[in-house]
Amino acid sequence: MAEHDGNPLVTQLQTLHTEALASLAHITDLTAVDTWRIDYLGRRGALTQVMRGIGTLAAEQRPAVGQVSNEVKAALEAAFETRVADIKQAQLTRTLAQERIDVTLPGVPASLGRVHPSTQTLREIAAIFSDMGFQIFDSREVESDLYNFELLNMPPYHPARDMWDTFYINERVVLRTHTSPGQIHAMRLYHPEPIRVILPGMCYRYEAITARHEMMFHQVEGLAVGTNITMADLKGVLVTFARRMFGDNRRVRFRCSHFPFTEPSVEVDMDCIVCNGQGCTICKHSGWLEILGAGMVHPQVLRNGGYDPEVFSGFAFGMGPERITMLKYGIDDIRYFFSNDLRFLEQLS
Numbered sequence: 001m002a003e004h005d006g007n008p009l010v011t012q013l014q015t016l017h018t019e020a021l022a023s024l025a026h027i028t029d030l031t032a033v034d035t036w037r038i039d040y041l042g043r044r045g046a047l048t049q050v051m052r053g054i055g056t057l058a059a060e061q062r063p064a065v066g067q068v069s070n071e072v073k074a075a076l077e078a079a080f081e082t083r084v085a086d087i088k089q090a091q092l093t094r095t096l097a098q099e100r101i102d103v104t105l106p107g108v109p110a111s112l113g114r115v116h117p118s119t120q121t122l123r124e125i126a127a128i129f130s131d132m133g134f135q136i137f138d139s140r141e142v143e144s145d146l147y148n149f150e151l152l153n154m155p156p157y158h159p160a161r162d163m164w165d166t167f168y169i170n171e172r173v174v175l176r177t178h179t180s181p182g183q184i185h186a187m188r189l190y191h192p193e194p195i196r197v198i199l200p201g202m203c204y205r206y207e208a209i210t211a212r213h214e215m216m217f218h219q220v221e222g223l224a225v226g227t228n229i230t231m232a233d234l235k236g237v238l239v240t241f242a243r244r245m246f247g248d249n250r251r252v253r254f255r256c257s258h259f260p261f262t263e264p265s266v267e268v269d270m271d272c273i274v275c276n277g278q279g280c281t282i283c284k285h286s287g288w289l290e291i292l293g294a295g296m297v298h299p300q301v302l303r304n305g306g307y308d309p310e311v312f313s314g315f316a317f318g319m320g321p322e323r324i325t326m327l328k329y330g331i332d333d334i335r336y337f338f339s340n341d342l343r344f345l346e347q348l349s
């Protein structure tokens with residue numbers, strides 16, 4: 001460059017170069033560095049202004065001055081890129097320092113799901129009957145009228161159907177109002193072998209919801225079919241169940257009742273777990289709490305299941321795990337079970 005010393009444009013370029021680098025050195029943010037670029041390298045920037053002057057020079061001076069200006073331009077562009085990279089790096093370093101995560105801080109515990117109270121009771125019931133040789137049989141929630149009513153000894157228009165307010169899908173298809181249709185499926189699948197099954201599952205009834213009635217609820221039914229099965233077997237099984245579920249000294253009584261699919265039919269009470277039979281508000285001063293319904297399988301139902309009632313007999317029972325849970329834990333409203341209120345659900349698991 002020495003040979004151009006003295007040319008006023010070259011001096012200008014050299015001053016500009018020094019001055020631009022000096023000002024760039026103070027810049028620490030991206031907005032300012034871009035302003036710097038526009039000021040020096042932009043279309044109306046300082047360097048461009050000086051380069052316009054080249055046109056006024058004598059022709060023999062232009063190439064050399066042009067070269068100097070190109071060198072200055074390249075140097076400033078390179079300095080700009082370096083500065084931008086430095087600023088970004090500095091910003092990153094600052095962010096990393098400011099937002100550093102303290103991995104030694106205690107974590108927020110993840111909230112765990114729980115087993116629904118009805119499911120817990122279902123499992124307890126299943127475990128008790130499983131010890132007595134009953135196997136779980138799963139069955140569908142949408143049933144034909146045939147299985148939900150007819151094969152259970154309730155032909156169309158039979159008045160006993162009024163015991164179940166039914167959700168109809170269409171004239172022939174319903175949401176099961178009890179788990180009994182599943183028992184028919186089990187009998188038809190396994191006959192003429194003897195069976196001992198329990199059938200847990202959701203049932204549906206078209207009912208006004210109150211503290212004692214829900215539109216959906218669980219039921220667990222049990223069924224034993226074989227030769228020489230008597231009501232004494234039923235009583236033994238249910239006493240065992242009551243004692244394992246509610247305590248060793250529970251007393252159980254059978255009361256005459258009626259179901260279309262059992263004959264004879266009974267309702268089963270145990271002595272009140274609150275007052276031990278003395279009489280209190282829970283048992284309405286009777287000393288007894290109803291826990292389930294049961295009976296000997298009606299001969300026609302056995303026949304519908306594929307068994308010859310002259311050879312086979314059986315017992316069946318049905319209970320509501322929500323009711324069992326309410327009795328066991330003193331819950332006074334069945335609506336808690338399906339309202340998804342964690343304050344309820346978290347207390348029972």
Ligand code: 2NL
Nearest residue numbers: 180183184261293294316317318319
């Ligand atoms: C109740 C009463 C009961 C049955 C269910 C049944 C099933 C077949 C044949 C005979 Cl396939 N019986 N089930 C019998 C008596 C009572 O349930 O109060 N449940 C909550």
